[in-house]
Amino acid sequence: MKIIHFLTLSLLCLLYPTTETKAQDSTRTAPQDTPGRGTDTAPGSSLSTAEAAAQAYREQDYTRSIALYEEFVAQALAENKESAEIYYNLGNAYFRDNQLGRAILNFERALLLDPGDGDIRHNLHFTQNLTEDRIEQAGTFFLQNWFRGVRDLNNSDRWAVIGIFVFLLFLSCVALFLFVRLLWARKTAFYSGIFFCLLMIAANIFAFSQKQERTRRDGAIVMVGAASVNASPDENSNRLFELHEGTKVRIRNSDGNWYEVAIANGSVGWTKKQNVEII
Numbered sequence: 001m002k003i004i005h006f007l008t009l010s011l012l013c014l015l016y017p018t019t020e021t022k023a024q025d026s027t028r029t030a031p032q033d034t035p036g037r038g039t040d041t042a043p044g045s046s047l048s049t050a051e052a053a054a055q056a057y058r059e060q061d062y063t064r065s066i067a068l069y070e071e072f073v074a075q076a077l078a079e080n081k082e083s084a085e086i087y088y089n090l091g092n093a094y095f096r097d098n099q100l101g102r103a104i105l106n107f108e109r110a111l112l113l114d115p116g117d118g119d120i121r122h123n124l125h126f127t128q129n130l131t132e133d134r135i136e137q138a139g140t141f142f143l144q145n146w147f148r149g150v151r152d153l154n155n156s157d158r159w160a161v162i163g164i165f166v167f168l169l170f171l172s173c174v175a176l177f178l179f180v181r182l183l184w185a186r187k188t189a190f191y192s193g194i195f196f197c198l199l200m201i202a203a204n205i206f207a208f209s210q211k212q213e214r215t216r217r218d219g220a221i222v223m224v225g226a227a228s229v230n231a232s233p234d235e236n237s238n239r240l241f242e243l244h245e246g247t248k249v250r251i252r253n254s255d256g257n258w259y260e261v262a263i264a265n266g267s268v269g270w271t272k273k274q275n276v277e278i279i
Contacts, residue, residue, distance in 0.1 A: 049075070050086065057089070062097040069093055084114035084155075088123070095127055101245040103127050105221040108248065108279045112214055115152035131246035138266040151206040156214065159207035166200040220261070220276040222247045227276070229269035233258035240269040249276060 053068035069090040076083055091106035107124035114120060154162070173193035177186050222243045231238040233255040243249070243263070252268065253260035259276060262268045 050089075053093075054089065057093055057096075060096075062093050065093040066090065066097060082109075082113055084110040084117065084120065087113070088117075088120050091123065091127075095123070100127060100130055101221055101223045104131070104246045104248070105223070105277055105279065108219065108221060112217075112219075112279060114155050115210070116154045116158070128246065128248075132244040133247045135247070135264045137264045147209075151209055154206075156207045156210035159203050159210065163200055163203035163207060166196050166203055170196040170200060217278055218251045219279040220249050220251055220259070221279060222249065222275060223277050224275050227271050229261065229267075229271045231269060233260075233270045237270075241267065243271070243275075248279075251276075251278070 049068055049072045053065045053072060056062075056065035056068060069086060072086055073090065076086065087106045087110035091103045091110060094100075094106060095103035104124065104127050107120060107127060110120045111117070111124055151159075170193055173189040173196060176189035177193065180186060180189070222245055225245055227243045229240050229243060231240055247263070249261035249263055249271075251259050252262055254273070255270070257273050258270045259273050260268065260270050261276070
């Protein structure tokens, strides 16, 4: 029983790693500003670059900070080691340099890698509120919203770890049910085992769903001042509407130099690939 108690406490710590940070988010009125956050977790070969970028940021030399962080990101991508922390720092540097589209792009990339981070989420929402477009979200089924809300408490790696912990709890319950003779202990182990089995399945579903979203990468950000969205992939086709810098779209299809995009309210059209950048 002590083993189950210990593993349960460990599981709760994994499920809610950022509770205090999220509680603070609702009172903020400006972006969370933490230059150099997470440079110790980045690839070792680029550590000096990240430190130099953070130092340039503190000295308010945002142009140099951006260049160094971009260099760091390029090397990390070459090594297949993306970092939510570096995208977050780069987004802050772009924000201070008044490049809202680039700031949103990098906050979105950071959030894709670590959706449970309250600082990233806050800075993204703050920056989005400064953009020109105000698009109403199309109605979605409440279970879908609930699924995403719970899933995004942690990233896919943490959900995988939670799945392993819950599996150990499940095995402990099986062992208690099989080898303990006390009736109350067997009943507790039986019902607890069912609960942990369901939780293990849920954790794996959440991990798989987030992994798919990271792999699919069908989101994009408008990077130009005004992007025309047409009825078909042709400059002479009817213009349906116009999107502005920082607006998020979902890519549905591509045709030559055009993307078919959908926005939050469900509207669909075609825009040139040069107008957007993939998250």
